[in-house]
Amino acid sequence: MIEIKNIEKYYASKGVKHYVLRHVTTSIKKGEFVSIMGPSGAGKSTLLNILGMLEESTYGQYEFMGEDVTTLSERKRIELYRNHIGFVFQAYHLIDEMTVYENIEAPLLYKKIGNSERKSRIADLLDRFNIVAKKDLFPNQLSGGQQQLVGIARALAAQPSLILADEPTGNLQSVQAEEIMELFRKLNKEEGITIIQVTHAEKNAQYGNRILHIADGVVKDDVQVG
Amino acid sequence: MFKLNLKIALRNLWRNRGITFINIGGLSIALAAFILVMIYAAYETGFDKSNPNYDRIYQVGRSMQDLKTNYTPPPLAQAIKDNFPEVEAVGKMKSGAFELPLFTNEGTVFTQNFLMADYSATQMFKIKPDYGLEKPKGESVSLFLPRAYMQTLFPHKKDNKPELVGLASKSAGQSGEVIGSVFVDPHSNISFDALYISNDLGKGEDYGFNNYQTYIQVKKGTDIYNLEQKINKLYQTELAKNSGNDDRFKSTTIFLDPLKNLHLKPKTGSDANYKVLISVSVLGFLILIIACINFTNLSIAQAAKRAKEVGVKKVMGAYRVQLAIQFLTEILIQCIAATVLSLIFAELVLPGFNSLFLVNLTIWQSNSSLIWQLPLILFFITLIAGIYPAMVLSGFKPAAVLKGNFQTSKQSYWLRNSLLVIQFSIAVIFITGLLIINSQLKYMRTQDVGFKADQVIYVKNIALFSDPAIFEPIREKIMKISGVKSVTVTNSIPDGSKLGTNTYAVDAKKELISFLDVDFDYFETLNIKLKEGRPFSKEFKTDAVNSAILNESATAKYGLTNPLGKTIRGCDMDYKIVGIIKDFKAQGFEKAVEPTIYTLKNPCGNPKTMIMIKIEESKMSETLASLKNQWLNINPKDGDNFRYQFLDQLYGKLFQKQEQLQSVFFAAAILTIFIAILGLFAFAKYITNGRIKEIAVRKILGASDLQIMKLINTSFFTMVILANLISWPVAYILTKKWLGTFAYRIEMPVLPFIISALITILLTIITVSLQATKAVKAKPVDALKYE
Numbered sequence A: 001m002i003e004i005k006n007i008e009k010y011y012a013s014k015g016v017k018h019y020v021l022r023h024v025t026t027s028i029k030k031g032e033f034v035s036i037m038g039p040s041g042a043g044k045s046t047l048l049n050i051l052g053m054l055e056e057s058t059y060g061q062y063e064f065m066g067e068d069v070t071t072l073s074e075r076k077r078i079e080l081y082r083n084h085i086g087f088v089f090q091a092y093h094l095i096d097e098m099t100v101y102e103n104i105e106a107p108l109l110y111k112k113i114g115n116s117e118r119k120s121r122i123a124d125l126l127d128r129f130n131i132v133a134k135k136d137l138f139p140n141q142l143s144g145g146q147q148q149l150v151g152i153a154r155a156l157a158a159q160p161s162l163i164l165a166d167e168p169t170g171n172l173q174s175v176q177a178e179e180i181m182e183l184f185r186k187l188n189k190e191e192g193i194t195i196i197q198v199t200h201a202e203k204n205a206q207y208g209n210r211i212l213h214i215a216d217g218v219v220k221d222d223v224q225v226g
Numbered sequence B: 001m002f003k004l005n006l007k008i009a010l011r012n013l014w015r016n017r018g019i020t021f022i023n024i025g026g027l028s029i030a031l032a033a034f035i036l037v038m039i040y041a042a043y044e045t046g047f048d049k050s051n052p053n054y055d056r057i058y059q060v061g062r063s064m065q066d067l068k069t070n071y072t073p074p075p076l077a078q079a080i081k082d083n084f085p086e087v088e089a090v091g092k093m094k095s096g097a098f099e100l101p102l103f104t105n106e107g108t109v110f111t112q113n114f115l116m117a118d119y120s121a122t123q124m125f126k127i128k129p130d131y132g133l134e135k136p137k138g139e140s141v142s143l144f145l146p147r148a149y150m151q152t153l154f155p156h157k158k159d160n161k162p163e164l165v166g167l168a169s170k171s172a173g174q175s176g177e178v179i180g181s182v183f184v185d186p187h188s189n190i191s192f193d194a195l196y197i198s199n200d201l202g203k204g205e206d207y208g209f210n211n212y213q214t215y216i217q218v219k220k221g222t223d224i225y226n227l228e229q230k231i232n233k234l235y236q237t238e239l240a241k242n243s244g245n246d247d248r249f250k251s252t253t254i255f256l257d258p259l260k261n262l263h264l265k266p267k268t269g270s271d272a273n274y275k276v277l278i279s280v281s282v283l284g285f286l287i288l289i290i291a292c293i294n295f296t297n298l299s300i301a302q303a304a305k306r307a308k309e310v311g312v313k314k315v316m317g318a319y320r321v322q323l324a325i326q327f328l329t330e331i332l333i334q335c336i337a338a339t340v341l342s343l344i345f346a347e348l349v350l351p352g353f354n355s356l357f358l359v360n361l362t363i364w365q366s367n368s369s370l371i372w373q374l375p376l377i378l379f380f381i382t383l384i385a386g387i388y389p390a391m392v393l394s395g396f397k398p399a400a401v402l403k404g405n406f407q408t409s410k411q412s413y414w415l416r417n418s419l420l421v422i423q424f425s426i427a428v429i430f431i432t433g434l435l436i437i438n439s440q441l442k443y444m445r446t447q448d449v450g451f452k453a454d455q456v457i458y459v460k461n462i463a464l465f466s467d468p469a470i471f472e473p474i475r476e477k478i479m480k481i482s483g484v485k486s487v488t489v490t491n492s493i494p495d496g497s498k499l500g501t502n503t504y505a506v507d508a509k510k511e512l513i514s515f516l517d518v519d520f521d522y523f524e525t526l527n528i529k530l531k532e533g534r535p536f537s538k539e540f541k542t543d544a545v546n547s548a549i550l551n552e553s554a555t556a557k558y559g560l561t562n563p564l565g566k567t568i569r570g571c572d573m574d575y576k577i578v579g580i581i582k583d584f585k586a587q588g589f590e591k592a593v594e595p596t597i598y599t600l601k602n603p604c605g606n607p608k609t610m611i612m613i614k615i616e617e618s619k620m621s622e623t624l625a626s627l628k629n630q631w632l633n634i635n636p637k638d639g640d641n642f643r644y645q646f647l648d649q650l651y652g653k654l655f656q657k658q659e660q661l662q663s664v665f666f667a668a669a670i671l672t673i674f675i676a677i678l679g680l681f682a683f684a685k686y687i688t689n690g691r692i693k694e695i696a697v698r699k700i701l702g703a704s705d706l707q708i709m710k711l712i713n714t715s716f717f718t719m720v721i722l723a724n725l726i727s728w729p730v731a732y733i734l735t736k737k738w739l740g741t742f743a744y745r746i747e748m749p750v751l752p753f754i755i756s757a758l759i760t761i762l763l764t765i766i767t768v769s770l771q772a773t774k775a776v777k778a779k780p781v782d783a784l785k786y787e
């Protein structure tokens, strides 16, 4: 599903290149559950953003589902977001002015899903994540864990084949974190959704089946688990 | 999707309701001003527009060496009709501001503005008497009156038969026939309050009688320039045939003035209306721009808040266009609300506006173009106010905004500040302008104008008093009334009217100067100071025959060092100069006092009919009452009605235009500064909100409240100073130009510049500090807790 070759990323300041990523080469197949780990500032988020096409690498090749991403137009990229990629953020990033229901509905509207189909999908998700009672509340009326559930529900609404999550449990207590991780494993196992997450906790990494260790912008280790 | 966006937009607006309110309020006030300007402009440009031949009617005028006039000789019209097939119709009119009382047993009216028109002219201008118009037969003349006059004269009239009215006075025993009533369109260049329609006008008068207005209506597609040349040629040949080789007419040429220009910028009159319209339009536009700037600025200031939403929506698959449309929708909603409010505001201030501009406008006329213009304006202000924020907000890169600590770019920071500076610059220009207009008007009100109009009444009169001997008995009778100090009669009162001009010669020096025909006690009645010599006096028998008094300007023009006793020749008369008076500003402050000769006898002047009486202030009301009671006895030829006006009020009308300008500037200055401050208020609120964390940290680090206040105020302070620096030269140039239109004016004052700087700086500091105190007073822990 994802093929990257010799990805490099640097920020130039005053003529000096500060490398964040160097020679990152890897491939991620459909159905994998990959955790990216490493010390702070190692470049994990940067790598994830490049995989999610939010940032561009300064050098290297990237193919997503057989398509060359570097030459992709903005429109095509947004099509990919609509149909294949769901994002989950550490800071949840729900839209404050929208209710839980509307937050989940938003991606479906962009995807132009019909009214009844939309309603049934949202009802499904609310049910599945046990937040039916909260559907008319605004994000600031929810706990962190609940917000993240909504964030995940929103990412799933468009039925993506890939979920990208940057420290999805970073702001949560361990009980809530476990719940989220359980959910990820289930999505991966039962629905075959590919998941790439950045995490600091070894425990969370164990839910997946592969760990990429990054340090100083270089992939140090690539291990299979479970 | 649209519904959701709408919902979010409304929630957003509600959450920031303070700022939303300011935004909408400011815009609606500006829009109200703009709407008023628009309907005013539509009115001013719409004179006679309802005439189907509007574009094809021209006034014929004559251009002489130093003046253009629309007075044309009567045979010209027929000659044009006969010679040029492209001219469909010609019409002649003649008007006069001659006051004539008309009376019945039921009531009396005074017609002030009679119009004589030939039948074809009434057809051309669609003047339709209420019961139709029959073409007058032969030499007969049909009189029509406005409906209001008919109502006064014949309150019980039901039929449409002609009626008899008394003319002038009962004792005169004259009467005339009124055919019926006629609607006088106030929105037409042709105005009158008594209309005489005849088959033809000016029969038997030749090319020397330049007393008529001539109008022509041409066929579609006529080359007007070409026609103008042809008519000019025709005029020259006709003239040569009629008046031989009179040099005076040789240089006279014909021009055509389109009907659509006659109200605003006639070639033969002042284009003051046009200038007022243009400046008022510019004002309205500027105010609207300032209000739009508020939108742009606040929307950009909100950017940080909305950035996350943009980022998230983009990764969920929103196109940039969709987001841009969403932001435009939000601004559109506010603009719609502002438009509705603005119509209410406009309705509220319309009466004041009408009385200021002496018009009678309504917002919803049946044929109002506002109905299609409003949505158009709405569309444009939404674009102006919204396009930049929409571009900026929708352009955010998700990776950048979702990472956290997101800063809006330097670029928009510059834009925001420049826009604030522009707003304040415009406000400063108006404040400075207003203050300078005030100073000039104050100068005009307090300056010595060289004569005293107070307690002088001008009595309207239709009897002719050109010969002092005829007026003498009248004067004697008036003087007998207690409280009357002096009485005189003249052919022009000092209310700004232009005097007639003629060529007079002293020694060999010929000059074109103004002349005024007066009677004894003219200078005494108006308290005009004598420089040398003596005023006219009954003791000198020759004064009624050939004495003249000049003003200082006239002696200067002739270069006379020792004028008394010299002879001045003009109008086939030899006058002896007996006195020199000091200049007095009979024409106000705009025109320099004209060199003028004052005489008792002048064959070239109009008859003297205007009586002026100086009355003791303490006996004013009783004296007026006695005059009224005894008028029929005092001046039987004038008729039954004593009609008067106070001269100081008439003279005060000369200031009206400037007072109008003052009011417009007052409104503009208040509006611009108000809207700019409104914007600043909301903007400062955002800025301080955005800096609450910074302020908290600084306080923890030991900054005092005052230091923080200074910190917040500094950038705004710099901007206002900059705005002042920018607008001073602009205001200086504009006001200098305005002052240049006065012959008598103040020196350019410095104070207004300083005052407007102080006003803007003070208002800014107050506005910003109001916001800053809140941030400063907040406990640092509260600001930092939620991070």
Ligand SMILES: Nc1ncnc2c1ncn2[C@@H]1O[C@H](COP(=O)(O)OP(=O)(O)OP(=O)(O)O)[C@@H](O)[C@H]1O
Pocket (backbone or CB within 6 Å): A011, A020, A038, A039, A040, A041, A042, A043, A044, A045, A046, A047
């Ligand atoms: N816009 C930028 N300009 C310059 N350097 C940047 C920029 N964005 C990120 N960096 C640098 O790139 C490096 C990697 O950042 P990244 O956010 O990927 O780290 P991370 O591994 O996710 O760390 P953490 O675990 O703390 O989230 C850091 O050293 C950071 O300073």
Ligand SMILES: [Mg+2]
Pocket (backbone or CB within 6 Å): A044, A045, A046
């Ligand atoms: Mg990170």
